[in-house]
Amino acid sequence: MKLGGIARRTLEQVAMMRRAGRVVAEMHERTRAALRPGVTTGDLDRIGREVLAARGATSNFLGVAGTYPAVICASPNEVVVHGIPGDRVLEEGDIISVDCGAVVDGWHGDAAYTAGVGTISAEAQHLIDVTEAALGAGIAAMVPGGHLGDIGHAVQGVVEAEGLWVVDGYTGHGIGQAMHESPSVPNVGWPGRGPRLRPGNVLAVEPMVAIGTPETDVLDDDWTVVTLDGTWAAHAEHSIAVTDDGPEILTS
Template sequence: MIRTKEELAKMRKAGRVVAEIHEKTREAIRPGVTTLEIDKVAREVLEKRGARSNFLNYHGFPAVICTSPNSMIVHGIPGKYRLQEGDIISIDAGAIVEGYHGDAAYTAAVGKVSKLAEQLIEVTERSLYAGIDVMWPGRHLHEVGRAVQEVCEKAGFSVVREYVGHGIGTAMHEPPNVPNYWPGSPGPKMRAGNVFAVEPMVNVGGPETVQLSDGWSVVTKDGSLSAHFEHTIAVTEEGPEIFTAP
């Protein structure tokens, strides 16, 4: 879908709220803090900015952010889990402003972490920006996934297949999907005014996933660490514009 200038302006506003949620939740991450306390920080930002959560009550999801530590890939429910020194945790957050959505995620270290965890975080974030770099009018959408996959697999990591990026606008998830790997076809050509959420999920071990009994939390099948980064990006004639950038 091609968004108008007016629509893009509203999506920038939503993106700024998500960026602020990231900033404030990063400040809250430390050993001893529960994931529910981090969710409370995000709620305070949404309330202060007059924005709505696009996560809360989405198919029954009970929180405004997803908190996914260590081997949990995505969709972790904030609760009593207390962060420990050496953990890594992904925070996925969204916001709705004037009917338009923003969506972004990051993975952070809790105190001092292993060299492997540091590398995983660095590679996953770098893979996101490698994907963003190809988001120009006339390029094919699946080139994004090929760029992501190349960075991750060169480092010896694997890319999750079951969960992918997506279009975004007046709904959080809109077609088309944005794979984080090369699916075997180039996909549609990107056009100025397209907006996508690109979100590589990268595992130290294999790419296989398991959903837990809570119906939400997704973990690596082999128990290996996983990291997740995401931005909401508009395709423009001047190149990619990241709405959720800090």
């Protein structure tokens, strides 16, 4: 059912999405625990595959657009999003964004985190903290009667107050029986603008934040998005349901 342009899920449908979200949360937990110098991004993908297999879930990343070859995105340092796991070795002081998805009985979950490898710089930790705070602010704006623009306004306010940049051109999205559904959920916005939020709306909110320029480039693999100036970026995401009692994170 759709009202105001955003699909509304029944309580039963949200419960099914919660199951997919729990698989994603386990993928996060397992990959976080593996982060250390010497681990490759491919090692993290293998962990993601193990979790999906153990939980009887399938991947909503593998085969996207007919070409994506992995079940996670692994995006170190200057990579903003969509990094393809492989033989890149993580080093002391790196940061990495790990984006994971799962499908259970046709319903999708999608979430990402950024974490440090070993001891990281104060600047890198600040980047991660601000990105997480921006996600939290966006989630807090997901209340019945609010507007879609409230989410981006909240995210933008946190990021810019800390002297960082919202990455240009990349947004969150609706989620349900497909990983990417309408509407787009921008990380910038005006309060009170856009469709109203109602119980049963489920959105993936995902700030992407850069230390330097907000501009990006896509590498020759047609997937990996990097900052144009090579400075570091972070990414955080949850799938969230609007409920009568406020936002519920389905991927925690």
